[in-house]
Amino acid sequence: MFIKLIEFIGTAIKGPLEETGRIILLQGSVFKWIARRPFELRNIAKQMLEIGVNSLPVVLITAVFTGMVLALQSYTGFKRFGAEGLVGSVVALSMTRELGPVLAALIVTGRAGASMAAEIATMRVTEQIDALETLATNPVKYLVVPRFLSGIIMLPALAVISDIVGIIGGYFVTVVLLGTSSTSYMKATWDFLEVEDIYNGLIKAAFFGAAFTLISCYKGFYAKGGAEGVGRATTGAVVISSMTILISDYFLSAWLF
């Protein structure tokens, strides 16, 4: 009975452990190739466009509505004990410390992470990755490094934009719709917000950028089995990346703040 249980746990964690191991190996090989010429600048630019610029509209809409609903809810709640004046602080702190980076990361994972995994998985199952190798081109350097770098650069950028737009959304609801004074909202925003809040949010964002690109590329890279395999890789990339973002978010927050 006891042996059975251990066996069961063993098989249950073997897969994830193996996978974690291979992701760490991929990480190692990314670091090995990152500093070597050629620097794949064109590829990096293309990926930055894909990850950053093309995700911008969705990130903007999400951030503005998150800021708005945050303001609306905290206004309703705080009003009960006469603390409406603190709505600006709540919005500013929540957005910069937490929601800006996390929401941006989740959205980009759903968009760019999924397409990364699907593209690389397709290249794998149609032997395009083999073809790269026969043309003396390291596929980690050519495919993974540019995506990884773009993730690390673009997610903090999206997080900053998300922070600002969220605060603007909160301002709009509190000041324009609910009629609180503009100066008191801005004062509440600035009084409690510290540079460290923004800075730590950006560190988280960079970490999320590294995590989702690495996981998505990994899933694509080890895909097998035709169209079905491509589908599995894509789903796996989004699920595992999102989980990693949310779980690591807690630990990073506990550690950073």
Next chain:
Amino acid sequence: MIELKNIHKSYGGNHVLRGVNLDIKKGESLVVIGGSGSGKSVLLKHIIGLTKPDEGEVIVDSDVLSQLDEDGLNEVRKKFGMLFQSSALFDSMSVWENVGFGLKRHTDFKNKEIKDIAVEKLRMVGLVGVEDEMPSELSGGMRKRVGLARAIAMEPQILLYDEPTTGLDPIMADAINELIIEMRERLNITSIAITHDMKSAFKIADTIAMLYNGLIIERGSSEEIKNTSDPVVRQFIEGSAEGPITLEGIKR
């Protein structure tokens, strides 16, 4: 120039290669024949180091592939051009960018020069005016020829062809055979081709090797293979369903 020593390879319980020995001399044109699923493509991938043998060694110009690091392996691979059975074109790039990929990465040519070279290589394989199209817009036979143009673009010393004429009409197939012969005569290229097309095999081969049950069961000049006494090889080159090779699941 290329030597395979006792290559074994299994996938799960499927023991595909069971001790393949083969050596190919410089300038030689070897054709590998064998039934579908016998491991010909797997064998070809071992030669260029895409697949690592479970046992045995691949030696290219005295470099033992398993002892090379990544950079060493890439240097060896620059001697090769490979045509994949499935073409394996990069579908995010146009036709000429596919053909010029190696030049772009390993030479200092400008884009315009690369495109000119790509157009010329495409012309050699009978493709004109498709350089700006995307691979997805081409027919299967056209893609195969783009793959061939990509393989020869860097003028490699060794060419690996995985079924170069499959999917081509008979006239085009013969033109590709002529191209393969010409490449060898003009540039003294060493080539290894896989084919099911016996007409093409006898046309392009100096020597023919047959892979069967994970082993090279016979190797000889085209003439020797034509007059073979081995019943398995005999059956294969005659393309007969009657003989020692039985087809599982097919009733006769």
